[in-house]
Amino acid sequence: MQITSFEQYQETYKQSVNEPEKFWAGIAENFLWKKKWDNVLSWNFSEPNIKWFEGAKLNITDNCLDRHLIEHGDRPAIIWEPNDPEKDSITLTYKILHERVCRFANVLKKNGAKKGDRICIYMPMVPELAIAVLACARIGAVHSVVFGGFSAKSIADRINDASCKLVITADGAFRGNKQIQLKEVIDDALIGCPTIEKVIVLTHTRTPVSMLKGRDCWWEDEVKMVDANCPAEEMDAEDLLFILYTSGSTGKPKGVVHTCAGYMVYTGYTFSNVFNYQPNEVFFCTADIGWITGHSYIVYGPLSQGATTVMFEGIPTFPTASRFWQVIEKHKVNILYTAPTAIRSLMGFGTEPLNGIDLSSLRVLGSVGEPINEEAWHWFDEEIGKKKSPIVDTWWQTETGGIMISPIAYVTPTKPSFATLPLPGIQPILVDENGKEIEGNGVNGNLCIKFPWPGMLRTTYGDHERCKLTYFSTYENLYFTGDGCLRDEDGYYRITGRVDDVINVSGHRIGTAEVENAINMHAGVIESAVVGYPHDVKGQGIFAFVIYPNLNKDADLTRKDILQTVTRVIGAIAKPDKILFVSGLPKTRSGKIMRRILRKVAEGDTGNLGDISTLLDPNVVNEIIESSKTL
């Protein structure tokens, strides 16, 4: 199923559009099914109702583990690199990973988990995280992984939204020279989570934790009490595989739902093609499994293809800015998949951290999560890829399950900062505000997809109407991505960024309304408005305009207090980079905040604010501009 030439891509693409069902059925033949499908696809985007491979029976872990055992049981499945370079890395072969997943799946059963139950996972980047994810899939439980940077309140909201029954966590996590007390955060969260019956805790940092009798147990003890024989649960194609929460325009994160068969086929196909993965190569995706990139391209995609996937616990700059490069040299990484924010941050250290490090194993480079600027693209190409490794700039989303628009390595001619062309099976269109298709090349518009693909979201957990409203109602019969996009003269796509109230900070999606809600919870705050602004390393930074009338402490301390509140409510990842105290916000007569003006102020571009005559009180703007000069 690997495409090896541009002509073949063009042919395949044509076929995938003309006969999508035949095309995807052909791809699906490369996977292991307990029973094949009766019907490849039924769909409408109006409800929406999307079903792929209906009637098929499978388990994704049979594809990620069992099917590799006979021929490749001793091949490394996961190479784990710890936060501390002085500690040993760990390699789990397919045989060992299979054994450990089955054993932990039995632990889950022993603790009352069964098919369909939701399980929250809040863990550090250790092999046990991948094992926990796969063990859920093994027994048909639905995992909901929450990134280690989220607060107790965020976790509680997610646990309650999905009525989770179990939590899998660890005592703590290492991140550079910091430690995060994961179990403590979970304990705080669980005060408000009545559905949780059991908590399984892995020992990792060896920090003391409180263990509640009857509820909490140790991972290490539990695995000793069960055997490693656990046949995979038979799942229907459209049974839920996982929920992953992501931010949108409104305050409350949505639980994006992915199902078994389509997600498996799509992540496997895109992994194998986009990265041109060859047997025995080492693939290193630097994301955290708490995000979709980690789900699809650390765990499911690589493992379904029998690949060797690197899991890195640490951060690129600890203990030094050479760390990423040392990991690549040490494990002879062939394919590196990372984010523009990491590239920009490392670029800031110059080439000195690269001295004496052998990067010659690298063959393909990938970028994901946000637009990559040309400067970072060229640095990546020249200094890391030595101009011989193609860069695949992959555009996709939590909702799309896998990569959608991207070069295929060694196939698609690349162009800096362009995600280039749609993968086979993906039918993008650009529309104007009224949903009218913008045809031809050299045009800009809102990016939509007009035909289903197997990896797409099926619903938002517990609220199908919200899924319909968010993605399928803006434009009739189209999936709306929320992104703006340029199609250039060559028909190449370049993603220009979100057109909704979502900001992309270091490749992480954060809803402005979410941050505003958190700031507004702070005592003394009357109202706030949050916008994104260009940030050299993070891509976008968070700028908050806050009405706080009685500044009785000094402004700096109050700013820090507000940051504490945001950290408590959402997590450190949502902390504003800048807070400006103002006495009013620019509102229209109907009470809507004119964010356009705030964005200009945040960008420092106050020369031409456009028409402000519709504002209730145009004086507010001058005042905001004046005080912004004091920041």
Ligand code: PRX
């Ligand atoms: O705005 C796009 C941006 O990230 C958004 C999706 O965020 P999330 O669901 O968190 O998934 C990130 C990892 C897949 C998109 O709507 N984005 C993602 N990849 C790119 C990108 N923007 C430009 N270029 C990309 N390659």
